[in-house]
Amino acid sequence: MLKRVILHPFALAIFPILALLAHNITEVTPRVALRSAIITLLATVILILIFALISRNWQKSAIITTIFLVLFFSYGQVYEFLQAHPVFNFSFGRHRYLVVIFSTLFIAGFWLTMRKIRIPANTTMVLNIIGILLLVFPLYQIISYIYQTGLSERRLAESSKNTDTLTPVNPDSLPDVYFIVLDGYTRGDALLDDFGFDNSEFLDNLRSMGFFVVDCSRANTTTTHGSISIALNMAYLPELSGNLDVQELQGEDFAVLIKQSRVRKLLTSIGYKTIAFESGYEWSRLRDADVYLQYTGAPYEMQVLQPFESLLIRSTALLLWSDSTYRSLPEYTKTPFAKTNFPFEDHINRQLFIFDQLPRLASFPGPKFVFVHVLIPHIPYVFEPDGEIATDTLYYSGRLTGPADGEHQIKGYTNEIQFLNSQMSEILRTLITQSANPPIIVMIGDHGVKRENRLENLAAYYLPGDGKQSFYPTMTPVNAFRVIFDTTFGTNYGLLPDISYNESLKPAPETSPACLK
Numbered sequence: 001m002l003k004r005v006i007l008h009p010f011a012l013a014i015f016p017i018l019a020l021l022a023h024n025i026t027e028v029t030p031r032v033a034l035r036s037a038i039i040t041l042l043a044t045v046i047l048i049l050i051f052a053l054i055s056r057n058w059q060k061s062a063i064i065t066t067i068f069l070v071l072f073f074s075y076g077q078v079y080e081f082l083q084a085h086p087v088f089n090f091s092f093g094r095h096r097y098l099v100v101i102f103s104t105l106f107i108a109g110f111w112l113t114m115r116k117i118r119i120p121a122n123t124t125m126v127l128n129i130i131g132i133l134l135l136v137f138p139l140y141q142i143i144s145y146i147y148q149t150g151l152s153e154r155r156l157a158e159s160s161k162n163t164d165t166l167t168p169v170n171p172d173s174l175p176d177v178y179f180i181v182l183d184g185y186t187r188g189d190a191l192l193d194d195f196g197f198d199n200s201e202f203l204d205n206l207r208s209m210g211f212f213v214v215d216c217s218r219a220n221t222t223t224t225h226g227s228i229s230i231a232l233n234m235a236y237l238p239e240l241s242g243n244l245d246v247q248e249l250q251g252e253d254f255a256v257l258i259k260q261s262r263v264r265k266l267l268t269s270i271g272y273k274t275i276a277f278e279s280g281y282e283w284s285r286l287r288d289a290d291v292y293l294q295y296t297g298a299p300y301e302m303q304v305l306q307p308f309e310s311l312l313i314r315s316t317a318l319l320l321w322s323d324s325t326y327r328s329l330p331e332y333t334k335t336p337f338a339k340t341n342f343p344f345e346d347h348i349n350r351q352l353f354i355f356d357q358l359p360r361l362a363s364f365p366g367p368k369f370v371f372v373h374v375l376i377p378h379i380p381y382v383f384e385p386d387g388e389i390a391t392d393t394l395y396y397s398g399r400l401t402g403p404a405d406g407e408h409q410i411k412g413y414t415n416e417i418q419f420l421n422s423q424m425s426e427i428l429r430t431l432i433t434q435s436a437n438p439p440i441i442v443m444i445g446d447h448g449v450k451r452e453n454r455l456e457n458l459a460a461y462y463l464p465g466d467g468k469q470s471f472y473p474t475m476t477p478v479n480a481f482r483v484i485f486d487t488t489f490g491t492n493y494g495l496l497p498d499i500s501y502n503e504s505l506k507p508a509p510e511t512s513p514a515c516l517k
Contacts, residue, residue, distance in 0.1 A: 001315060002125040003121040003122065003124055003125045004121065004124075005129075006048070006058065006059065006062040006124065006216060006390045007034070007128035007131055008062065008066050008124070008128045008130065009044050009047070009048060009062050009065040009069060009130065010041060010044055010065045010130035010131075011128075011131025011132060011135055012066050012068060012069045012070060012073075012131055012134070013040045013041060013043075013044040013069050014037055014041065014135070015073075015131070015135055015138070015421070016041065016073040016135045016312070016315065016316075017033050017036050017037050017040060017312065018033070018135065018138035018142065018257075019138045020308070020312055021033045021138065021142060021308075021314070022137070022138035022139075022141035022142050023061065024143060024308065024311075025142055025145045025282075026145070026252070026255070026282060026283055028282050028308055029282055029285075030142060030146070032308040032309075033308065035206060035309070035443070036192045036308075036309055036312055041138060044065060044069065047065045047068060048061050048062055048065050049061075049230050051064045051065055053272065055113075055114060055374050057120065059120035059121060059123075059124050060113050060114065060117065060120050061123070062127075062160065063113045063120060063123055063127065064109070064110055064113050064114075065108035066127055066131075067106060067110070067113070068106060069121075069187065071105060071106055071109075071317070072316055072317045073315065073316050073317075074320040075098065075102060075316055075317035075319060075320075076313075076314050076315040076316050076317070077315050078098065079095070079098055079319060080315075082098070086190075091256065094239065095320055099320070102222055102317070117156055124265040136201050140345075143380075145252055146248065147254035148252040148253075149255060149256060152245070154430065165266070165269055165270070165488030166266050166267070166269065166270050166485065166489040166490060166491060167489065168488065168489050168490060173272075174270070174271070174272070174366065174367035174437065175366075175367065175435075175437050175438060175439050175440045175464065176361075176362075176366045176367055176368050176369075176370065176431075176435055176437070176439040176440070177267060177272070177367075177368070177369045177370070177439070177440045177441075177442075177484075178370045178372065178431065178439060178441045178442065178443075179232065179369070179370065179371050179372065179442050180221045180262070180370075180374065180441065180442065180443040180444075181224075181227075181228060181372065181373045181374065181444060181445075181446050182374050182376065182377070182420065182424070182443065182444070182445050182458060183224060183373065183375050183376065183377070183378035183445070183446055184377050184378040184379075184445060184446070184447065184448075184449055185377060185417070185444075185445030185446075185457065185458040186445060186447075186448035186449050186450075186456055186457060186458065187216075187217060187218075187445075187448065187453070187456035187457055187458055187459075188203055188213075188215075188458070190448050190449075190450070190453035190456035191417070192326065193453065194448075194449065194450040194453055195410050195413055195414050195449075196301070196410070196414075197414045198415060199361070199417065199421075201421075202421040202425065203460075205425055206428070206460050207438040209428060209432060210241075210432070210462055210464075210468075211428075211441075211443075211460040211461060212460050212461045212463070212471040213459070213460045213461065214459040214460070214461070214471065214472075214473060214474075214475050215473045216473045216474040217444075217452045217456075217457055217458065217459035217474075217475065217476065217477075218455045218456060218457065218474075218476055218498070218500040218508075219444075219445070219446060219447045219448070219454075219455050219456075219457040219476070219477065219500060220236065220476050220477055220478050220499065220500055220501065221237065221363065221455075221500070221501045222446075222447050222454050222455060222501070222502060223250050223446075223447070224281075224284075224305050224446040225254035225255075225258065225283055225284070226249075226254065226501075227444075227446040227447060227457075228254075228258050228284065228373075228446060229249075229257040229258055229261075230477065230478050231442070231444065231477040231480060231481070232257070232258060232261035232263045232264065232481070232497075233261050233262045233263070234262060234478060234479075234481050234482050234485075235262075235478070235496075236478065236496070236499065236501075237249060240253075240257055242362060242437070243254070245339070253285035253471065253511070254283055254286075255282065258283060258284055258286075259283075259285075259286055259288070259355065263369070263481050264369060264371075266485070266489075266493065267367075267369045268369075270367075270489075271367060272366075272367045272368060272369045273291065273292070273366075273367070273368045273369070274286060274289040274290050274368070274370075274371065275289060275290065275291040275292075275293065275361060275364070275368050275369070275370045275371070275390075276289035276291070276292055276293070276348075276349060276370070276371040276372075277293050277294070277354050277357070277358075277371070277372050277373070278292070278293065278294030278295065278351075279350075279373035279375070280346070280350055280375055281373070284373045286371055289371070291364075293353075293357055294350075294436050295346075295349045295350050295352075295353035298390045298490065301355075309342070309386065314343075317380075323368045344396065344401075345383070347375060347380065348382055348383075348389065350375070351375060351376055351383075354372060354374055355423045355427065357368075357433060357488050358372060358427050358431075359426070359430035359434075359512060361431070361432040361487070362430055362431050362433075362435045362439075363434060366435075366436065374420070375443045376416050376419070376420045377411075377413055377416035377417050377420055379396065379401055379402045379403070380396035380402070381395040381396055381399070381403060381408070381409075381412025381413060381415060381416055382395065382416075383415060383416050383419045383420075384415050384419065385415050385418035385419050385422075386419070387419050387422075387423075390412070390415070392408070394408045395408050395411075395412040395415075396412075401438070412511065413449065424443075428443075428462075432462065437498070438464035438465075439462065439464075440462065440463055440464070440484055440488065441460075441461065441462035442461055442480050442481070442484070443458070443459070443460045443461070443462075444457060444460075444477050444480070445456060445457035445458035445459070454502075455500045455502070455508055457477070459476075459477060459478075459480075461480060461484075463483075463484060463487070463488070465487070465488070467483065467487030468486055470483045470487055471483060474498055475498060476498040476500060478496055478498070478499075479496055479498065482494065482495060482496070483495070
């Protein structure tokens with residue numbers, strides 16, 4: 001059967017998409033790959049038909065198609081590798097060289113198939129086996145992640161069946177609750193030490209609005225998903241893993257802990273509605289929120305390319321198209337591929353959308369629990385202090401879209417801090433002054449930036465009434481909602497020891513008292 005049935009072109013066509021999806025499965029949902037898969041499979045059928053007209057043999061046509069697909073999908077990756085690894089100080093990572101090389105390889109493969117393959121059925125069988133084997137690993141990763149996520153959801157639901165309830169101090173005037181994560185926002189003293197930036201103006205502005213700024217705050221862990229999970233579940237990772245009956249939390253577990261957090265469930269039990277913003281990360285997307293807000297762009301754009309698709313395109317021979325100037329192309333072809341050259345357009349629009357919509361929620365009927373994950377000042381550093389987009393690509397052309405050097409890291413990070421400060425000052429003031437009842441606002445950085453200060457994070461809390469007096473200068477986010485619920489919602493959780501875990505999940509040394517000065 002494997003000698004007769006043509007499978008390998010379709011397996012080789014879908015493999016790069018599945019491999020990219022598997023690699024990013026904790027960040028995206030599988031449906032982002034659907035459009036790419038459909039287009040690629042249709043193109044594969046067309047290629048087989050074209051080459052069949054030339055070769056007059058279906059199996060040889062399929063072999064030629066597979067050769068084409070391998071070269072097509074590997075072009076961008078080879079280009080990137082050769083750019084990063086010159087040979088004797090000479091870079092072959094240039095389109096003018098690679099196009100010739102890849103064209104030559106295809107012509108050679110075409111000629112060998114037509115002239116040298118006497119029994120194409122044998123080659124078909126070998127390629128079919130290779131294609132099937134290639135699909136096994138990414139499919140296993142994707143299916144395993146989906147299964148484990150469902151398993152984690154069931155475990156968490158089972159463990160929280162007898163969860164405690166809230167008894168609000170003032171049930172007729174429930175405050176809106178905002179949980180705002182500013183990704184990568186470091187603490188004031190670390191910001192001064194690491195980046196030479198004095199953030200006291202913004203921190204003093206927060207205090208003038210009634211916020212308690214935790215001068216010696218530290219994140220409970222160095223990772224974003226870990227920090228958010230701990231804060232929203234008011235417990236450390238060992239207890240949370242025990243609740244899920246696992247020895248070590250995986251990516252799918254963190255996604256469940258964030259989406260079905262203890263804080264959210266408790267507030268929902270007394271009538272709160274959940275409002276969440278699209279974050280860009282699958283594990284922090286609360287798609288089942290009562291109101292799910294996401295940027296979709298103007299109707300005529302319809303988000304022509306998703307970030308996943310842009311990443312896929314840049315790994316293929318379509319990189320030739322996306323790297324061109326498009327001056328000779330029709331305008332309708334320029335727009336989508338321009339997004340590939342600047343793949344941060346969705347990121348930028350998502351942050352601006354949050355800044356535009358968040359203050360408007362003050363007038364939205366409550367009570368409501370609002371979840372906001374802002375991807376600033378996290379890389380890529382694309383915003384100038386005034387909100388303009390940085391045109392110097394050294395701010396975001398380094399490893400993993402980071403800055404290319406230390407100078408651009410310092411400048412890029414502080415640029416984003418200044419822009420974020422200006423936006424959040426106005427947003428927070430609006431939420432406080434225009435809410436029907438004084439709101440509760442938990443605003444934290446999930447972690448710091450520099451390795452030695454990776455745990456030093458921003459933390460500022462707005463809690464009306466006397467509850468503010470329960471905050472203290474060394475409090476970590478694990479205790480934020482414990483204080484809020486005890487003082488405002490009639491619980492008796494008490495405080496946990498303030499512990500911060502380093503990259504190896506070992507308790508980190510305690511904070512130096514210097515931050516108290």
